[in-house]
Amino acid sequence: EDASSYILLGFTLxxxxxxxxxxxxxxxxxxxxxxxxLVWQVVGLIFTVLERDAEAMEAYRRSLxxxxxxxxxxxxxxxGDLLDRLGRTDExxxxxxxxxxxxxxKAAGEARKRLGYRDD
Numbered sequence: 001e002d003a004s005s006y007i008l009l010g011f012t013l014x015x016x017x018x019x020x021x022x023x024x025x026x027x028x029x030x031x032x033x034x035x036x037x038l039v040w041q042v043v044g045l046i047f048t049v050l051e052r053d054a055e056a057m058e059a060y061r062r063s064l065x066x067x068x069x070x071x072x073x074x075x076x077x078x079x080g081d082l083l084d085r086l087g088r089t090d091e092x093x094x095x096x097x098x099x100x101x102x103x104x105x106k107a108a109g110e111a112r113k114r115l116g117y118r119d120d
Contacts, residue, residue, distance in 0.1 A: 003032035007039060019046050037066035041075055048082055056082055073099040073108050080114065 010025035023046045029039050044059035060079045064072060080095035092114075099111035 003029040003036065003039075006032070010039075010042065014042075014046070019049055022046055023050075035066050037063040040066065041078075044075075044078065048078065053082060053086060073111070077111055080111065084114075 006025045006029035010022045010029065013019075013022035013025060023043065026039050026043050026046070030036065030043070033039070040059050040063035044056045044063060047053070047056035047059055057079065060075050060082075063075055076095045076099035080092040080099065082092075083089075083095060084092035096111040096114050100108045100115070
């Protein structure tokens with residue numbers, strides 16, 4: 001038993017929309033490795049689906065501070081979308097702007113669209 005088996009189980013459960021059970025599997029994975037930024041990002045996504053917004057934001061923030069090379073632009077894009085859904089538009093724009101400066105061009109392009117920029 002290790003983190004990878006729980007991660008696999010979590011993704012399998014997500015694929016059949018058993019989000020609460022998937023969340024439990026990812027918590028088990030985090031018990032083995034609490035510094036896995038990808039798992040924190042997925043936990044944030046599950047919390048977003050479950051409309052547990054404060055917990056989603058905390059999970060996304062944790063994934064940003066951990067140094068294991070995941071896509072920060074994508075996380076910032078998700079955080080911006082969550083803030084926008086909560087009516088916190090100014091904060092959402094800040095996260096989308098930060099996404100623009102990160103390395104993932106696809107996510108940065110999506111952030112530019114949300115900010116109303118045109119790619120000419």
